[in-house]
Amino acid sequence: GESVGLHLPTLSVQEGDNSIINCAYSNSASDYFIWYKQESGKGPQFIIDIRSNMDKRQGQRVTVLLNKTVKHLSLQIAATQPGDSAVYFCAENMGGSYIPTFGRGTSLIVHP
Amino acid sequence: KAGVTQTPRYLIKTRGQQVTLSCSPISGHRSVSWYQQTPGQGLQFLFEYFSETQRNKGNFPGRFSGRQFSNSRSEMNVSTLELGDSALYLCASSLEGPSFGGTQYFGPGTRLLVL
Numbered sequence: 356g357e358s359v360g361l362h363l364p365t366l367s368v369q370e371g372d373n374s375i376i377n378c379a380y381s382n383s384a385s386d387y388f389i390w391y392k393q394e395s396g397k398g399p400q401f402i403i404d405i406r407s408n409m410d411k412r413q414g415q416r417v418t419v420l421l422n423k424t425v426k427h428l429s430l431q432i433a434a435t436q437p438g439d440s441a442v443y444f445c446a447e448n449m450g451g452s453y454i455p456t457f458g459r460g461t462s463l464i465v466h467p
Numbered sequence: 468k469a470g471v472t473q474t475p476r477y478l479i480k481t482r483g484q485q486v487t488l489s490c491s492p493i494s495g496h497r498s499v500s501w502y503q504q505t506p507g508q509g510l511q512f513l514f515e516y517f518s519e520t521q522r523n524k525g526n527f528p529g530r531f532s533g534r535q536f537s538n539s540r541s542e543m544n545v546s547t548l549e550l551g552d553s554a555l556y557l558c559a560s561s562l563e564g565p566s567f568g569g570t571q572y573f574g575p576g577t578r579l580l581v582l
Contacts, residue, residue, distance in 0.1 A: 397575055398557050398559070398573030398575050398576050399510070399573045401571065401572070448565060454523055454524075454525055455512055456512075457510040457511075458509070459509045
């Protein structure tokens with residue numbers, strides 16, 4: 356498949372474990388954050404988002420935590436499955452004409 | 468509902484040539500954004516079009532341009548290709564655009580190789 360990034364941080368987990376992927380964002384004025392999943396050969400896929408007035412948001416098997424004090428975002432995946440293997444990256448955004456900024460990504464490898 | 472489609476999927480060009488990539492957004496989406504993805508720089512925003520107008524622009528040279536048609540389909544053009552333009556070019560569509568918190572739906576990308 357196509358490589359979406361070389362020398363990315365890699366997280367290896369066993370199937371069924373919980374995974375935590377971290378992201379440090381750059382702009383303290385960012386007010387909207389998104390996690391994407393990108394599988395080999397595909398475009399990024401929206402997973403979950405969170406606004407700056409929240410510190411936690413839950414979806415199906417995923418939870419995003421936002422710590423504005425240290426400009427840190429994390430994605431928790433419960434009961435990780437082999438199909439979760441992909442590159443995950445965060446994006447920060449600010450309203451108006453601000454240009455979205457994406458993190459470099461973390462490669463998640465799930466072993467059966 | 469059909470997803471975002473991009474054509475062509477793969478392209479090989481030589482330095483100095485120009486290239487045009489096409490993106491068809493999800494029906495009803497008026498915002499189309501273009502991104503360049505490389506191993507070294509990651510995913511970088513090129514520009515966004517909304518209702519045929521360029522609304523946002525990233526930090527890329529003028530060789531990179533785009534346009535949007537009345538049916539929301541978009542094209543991007545790169546003139547005088549350089550080796551460093553080799554990348555995966557992604558298109559994303561949304562109802563309102565990336566700057567307004569709208570969910571973006573990405574296409575599969577066009578892989579461009581410049582020799």
